[in-house]
Amino acid sequence: MSRAVVTGIGVVAPSGLSTEEHWRSTLAGDLHVSCHDGMLVGQVPGFAGEDHVDPRLIIQTDRWTWMSLAATRMALEDAKYDPAAHDPYLTGVVLASGSGGNEFGQREIQALWSRGRTAVTAYQSIAWFYAASAGQTSILHGTKGPSSVLVSEGAGGLDSLGAARRTIRRGTPAVIAGGTEAPLSPYALVCQSTSGLLSTSLDPRAGYKPFDADANGWVPAEGGAVLVVEDAEAAAERGVQQVYGEIAGYAATHDAYHPEDPPPDCRHLVRAMRKALADAAVTPDEVGFVVADGAGTPALDALEAHAIREVFGRPVPVTAPQGFVGRLCSGGAALTVATALLALRDGIVPAVGNLSRPGHDLDLVREPRRIDTDLALVNARGFGGFNSSVVLRRAREEGVHHGR
Amino acid sequence: MTRRTVVTGVGVVAPGGANRREFWEMLTAGRTATRRITFFDPTQFRSQIAAECDFDPYRAGLTAREVHRNDRFTQFALVAADEAVAESGLVLDAVDGERLAVSIGSAVGATTRLEDEYVTVSDHGREWYVDERYASRFLYQALVPSSAATELACRFGAHGPAAVVSTGCTSGLDAVGYGHHLIEDGDADVVIAGAADAPISPISMACFDAIRATSARNDDPEHASRPFDATRDGFVMGEGAAVLVLEEFEHARRRGAEIFCELAGFANRCNAFHMTGLRPDGVEMAEAITHALDQARLDPTAVDYVNAHGSGTKQNDRHETAAFKRSLGQHAYEVPVSSIKSMVGHSLGAIGAIELAACVLALRYGVIPPTANLENPDPECDLDYVPKNAREQHLDAVLSVGSGFGGFQSAVVLRRWSR
Numbered sequence: 001m002s003r004a005v006v007t008g009i010g011v012v013a014p015s016g017l018s019t020e021e022h023w024r025s026t027l028a029g030d031l032h033v034s035c036h037d038g039m040l041v042g043q044v045p046g047f048a049g050e051d052h053v054d055p056r057l058i059i060q061t062d063r064w065t066w067m068s069l070a071a072t073r074m075a076l077e078d079a080k081y082d083p084a085a086h087d088p089y090l091t092g093v094v095l096a097s098g099s100g101g102n103e104f105g106q107r108e109i110q111a112l113w114s115r116g117r118t119a120v121t122a123y124q125s126i127a128w129f130y131a132a133s134a135g136q137t138s139i140l141h142g143t144k145g146p147s148s149v150l151v152s153e154g155a156g157g158l159d160s161l162g163a164a165r166r167t168i169r170r171g172t173p174a175v176i177a178g179g180t181e182a183p184l185s186p187y188a189l190v191c192q193s194t195s196g197l198l199s200t201s202l203d204p205r206a207g208y209k210p211f212d213a214d215a216n217g218w219v220p221a222e223g224g225a226v227l228v229v230e231d232a233e234a235a236a237e238r239g240v241q242q243v244y245g246e247i248a249g250y251a252a253t254h255d256a257y258h259p260e261d262p263p264p265d266c267r268h269l270v271r272a273m274r275k276a277l278a279d280a281a282v283t284p285d286e287v288g289f290v291v292a293d294g295a296g297t298p299a300l301d302a303l304e305a306h307a308i309r310e311v312f313g314r315p316v317p318v319t320a321p322q323g324f325v326g327r328l329c330s331g332g333a334a335l336t337v338a339t340a341l342l343a344l345r346d347g348i349v350p351a352v353g354n355l356s357r358p359g360h361d362l363d364l365v366r367e368p369r370r371i372d373t374d375l376a377l378v379n380a381r382g383f384g385g386f387n388s389s390v391v392l393r394r395a396r397e398e399g400v401h402h403g404r
Numbered sequence: 405m406t407r408r409t410v411v412t413g414v415g416v417v418a419p420g421g422a423n424r425r426e427f428w429e430m431l432t433a434g435r436t437a438t439r440r441i442t443f444f445d446p447t448q449f450r451s452q453i454a455a456e457c458d459f460d461p462y463r464a465g466l467t468a469r470e471v472h473r474n475d476r477f478t479q480f481a482l483v484a485a486d487e488a489v490a491e492s493g494l495v496l497d498a499v500d501g502e503r504l505a506v507s508i509g510s511a512v513g514a515t516t517r518l519e520d521e522y523v524t525v526s527d528h529g530r531e532w533y534v535d536e537r538y539a540s541r542f543l544y545q546a547l548v549p550s551s552a553a554t555e556l557a558c559r560f561g562a563h564g565p566a567a568v569v570s571t572g573c574t575s576g577l578d579a580v581g582y583g584h585h586l587i588e589d590g591d592a593d594v595v596i597a598g599a600a601d602a603p604i605s606p607i608s609m610a611c612f613d614a615i616r617a618t619s620a621r622n623d624d625p626e627h628a629s630r631p632f633d634a635t636r637d638g639f640v641m642g643e644g645a646a647v648l649v650l651e652e653f654e655h656a657r658r659r660g661a662e663i664f665c666e667l668a669g670f671a672n673r674c675n676a677f678h679m680t681g682l683r684p685d686g687v688e689m690a691e692a693i694t695h696a697l698d699q700a701r702l703d704p705t706a707v708d709y710v711n712a713h714g715s716g717t718k719q720n721d722r723h724e725t726a727a728f729k730r731s732l733g734q735h736a737y738e739v740p741v742s743s744i745k746s747m748v749g750h751s752l753g754a755i756g757a758i759e760l761a762a763c764v765l766a767l768r769y770g771v772i773p774p775t776a777n778l779e780n781p782d783p784e785c786d787l788d789y790v791p792k793n794a795r796e797q798h799l800d801a802v803l804s805v806g807s808g809f810g811g812f813q814s815a816v817v818l819r820r821w822s823r
Contacts, residue, residue: 037533060679088676089691097570098548100513106532109522109607113529117448117610124611126679126809129512130549130570135810138674144688146672147812148578151513151568153550159567166585187522190536195544254566256501256557259473259545268563271502383544384554386566 004165005395006244007235008079008228009338010071012180014042014221014325018074022335023342025324026350027368032325033204033219033354040199040207041184042221042326060123061136062101063222064182067331068133069140071226072176076141079228079240081174083141092145092172093134094164095226096156096179096330098382101128103185137176145172153382154293155252157224157333158390162250164229173234178334180224192220195383197297204354208327210294210320211301211352213359218296224331225338243395244341248375249280255385262299262385266307269387273311273377276389280375284312287391288373289349289365291340293381294320296327298359304379305360315363317371323353333380337390340376344394347372409587409667410821412656413492413649415484415598416761419455419642419748422464423487427748427758428765431773432794436747438640439625441604449609451618453625455642455749456604459483470555473542475514476602478552480645480754485556485596492649493661494594496560505564505592506556508647509579509599511572511753511808513549516605521547556596564592573713573808574672575599576646576756577816581670583650593655598647599757608641615680617717629750630777631714631743632721632785639715642749646757648764653821665767668700668801669817680809682719686727689805689813693731696815702801704732707739707817709772709797711759711804712789714743715750718782720807725785727805727813740797742790746776756806756814763802763818770798 009019014032016022033042049058052070083091105128111119126132131149138147146167150159157179164177183192192198199207199217208219229247253272257263277284292304308318321339322332343349349371358364374394381387414424420437421427437455446452461471464483471479521543525534545551553566565586569579576599583597612618619638621628630636656663675688697704713724728736744762751758766772771794778791800820807813
């Protein structure tokens with residue numbers, strides 16, 4: 001079966017407006033959560049759509065799409081992949097979106113209810129629906145291959161990579177994958193707060209604290225990552241000099257317990273992890289570190305800690321750098337994969353974000369740690385019971401160099 | 405060995421048809437369910453008509469709690485899935501939950517609830533900084549479209565992969581296609597696959613008004629959805645859901661399931677042209693059709709019926725007429741083509757699944773549903789669109805296509821089952 005490798009990464013995140021800026025900041029352990037209108041959030045500082053997107057397109061699209069288009073351009077440049085130089089049917093776009101064009105939608109509904117239907121713009125019909133970013137990406141870059149959008153809340157980023165690999169195996173050699181999210185407009189924040197899972201702290205240090213004894217919920221954040229995923233042979237054929245790693249294994253399960261309550265045990269998260277490992281044909285012992293979902297609520301953290309112990313049966317190093325930036329919904333898992341690939345590349349694993357008092361029986365990475373390994377496991381869960389796991393393998397030496 | 409996907413259950417909630425039987429009776433009678441909007445006062449809108457479901461979630465079997473925590477689109481999905489699963493004869497206790505998956509499509513998810521609650525928390529749009537105290541407890545749960553997959557997974561004990569596929573108006577075909585891939589690739593043996601949308605709300609009507617995509621034939625709602633007719637003036641909004649039980653053939657055979665048909669091919673492409681515009685040549689849709697037929701190992705001439713996207717906008721009808729000619733050649737002029745949107749309207753992401761349900765039933769009963777309201781064909785639409793009256797015809801292979809905002813083009817091929 002063909003192998004799917006990541007050849008380009010683009011990052012738009014609270015931790016940076018480029019892959020390397022994000023990586024430097026993550027290793028430095030900078031906290032990017034701040035208090036905004038009486039709530040903790042993770043904003044992308046200095047991100048302006050105009051800096052990244054054509055003004056004609058700006059007015060037709062939401063902030064979430066601007067971030068997606070910006071990250072896509074970076075990823076394509078990083079991969080030195082120009083879709084226009086290839087048969088248009090040989091590039092697909094498979095993104096994740098958890099909440100669509102929040103700010104745009106709120107503005108238009110407000111216009112309708114305060115000023116009537118003629119105040120609604122022509123672009124509402126194309127700006128807020130979940131497929132807007134994928135459609136705009138396809139149009140901007142002229143890609144005509146199989147494309148899709150997956151909605152599984154926080155698990156979406158991994159599901160998009162799983163679907164990208166599936167698309168590659170079915171004959172489309174290059175796929176733009178990952179996702180972004182921009183859920184910090186007022187109505188979107190209200191919606192999220194009704195989940196009862198957000199931190200209500202106003203002190204950034206006391207807010208989102210994955211695996212901490214004082215974990216008290218997560219902090220919503222914006223941004224994400226877009227990855228260029230390619231068939232390994234096709235990438236080699238076009239002379240790719242940089243491969244970050246391979247999406248070696250993927251699996252998704254659902255708790256299917258109850259729509260209102262978390263499951264009583266972690267068995268379906270365990271299953272997702274084991275199936276992803278089996279899919280990659282590796283044993284837990286070969287995996288050098290885990291990037292956890294790290295939901296940051298006591299119950300969800302306990303379930304994941306239990307699952308990791310059960311799968312590994314040894315103190316495997318566990319990190320959750322998203323504690324530095326907040327939870328980016330569908331963009332989060334895509335960003336986590338980017339981080340894990342950089343950790344594999346440089347042989348250094350970043351610390352759990354914002355961890356003060358480790359609260360679980362895990363080998364939590366407290367300071368960036370040198371770990372020279374070929375394999376990492378990434379977990380992501382989505383609200384309601386989605387569990388997804390991905391196994392990443394460092395690029396093999398086949399006349400192809402690691403990233404950078 | 406190749407794993408093949410068969411359809412073993414069908415459930416429908418559609419305008420004018422609260423279940424599969426009523427839906428099929430309506431389609432074959434050529435009745436339309438389009439009417440003046442009753443959900444709210446539509447007077448301010450350019451298009452004041454829609455195909456509404458007369459849907460009572462309690463009579464359909466949902467509990468107060470389920471109704472309270474779910475948007476209407478998820479309620480539709482649950483009811484359609486109940487029917488599909490019951491009909492498939494699946495004994496859930498005997499199915500390996502880890503091999504049971506969910507793949508649901510939706511273009512706009514919980515728009516209705518999103519708008520209703522916004523009106524409350526913003527004091528009718530007066531406040532940008534909305535007031536959290538007025539938000540209902542289940543708001544987030546109701547709004548995230550992934551809840552539709554969660555609800556179905558919990559209801560049927562599906563511990564396999566669960567996904568919501570959201571590609572605008574091709575969501576229904578793409579979600580069923582994704583389910584088909586899960587089976588082919590060995591990730592699941594049974595997939596509860598379909599789509600739901602409930603977009604008849606003020607903001608949806610306003611946004612399609614703004615681009616004049618919807619019909620303004622307000623004085624004659626029953627005849628407003630007129631695909632391929634020279635006097636058509638846009639699509640008529642609809643709502644609903646359809647769910648198919650997809651099953652790996654050996655799994656279905658072992659339990660002695662009744663097999664409706666095979667899902668033999670699926671392909672999707674993008675036009676990379678415009679978010680709402682379509683090139684008149686239909687090249688990308690033709691490409692999707694050709695690939696779906698290749699997977700099914702069918703010659704274009706083997707297609708017995710084409711279920712068109714047929715939205716009733718001028719550019720769509722010409723676009724896909726060209727796509728059929730390009731992909732099917734001379735056979736395009738011989739094969740019957742029809743659009744059930746003429747009767748049930750255009751329910752955005754849901755319609756692809758509803759149309760597939762119609763195709764499954766057409767294969768089973770040997771009846772082609774008509775294109776209602778087709779009196780005077782647009783001269784540029786010169787195929788056999790099965791005007792007004794259903795047609796009895798033995799069918800072995802059926803093609804269903806969809807086209808959506810964002811440039812998505814999808815095609816699914818269903819075939820009478822044979823080894």
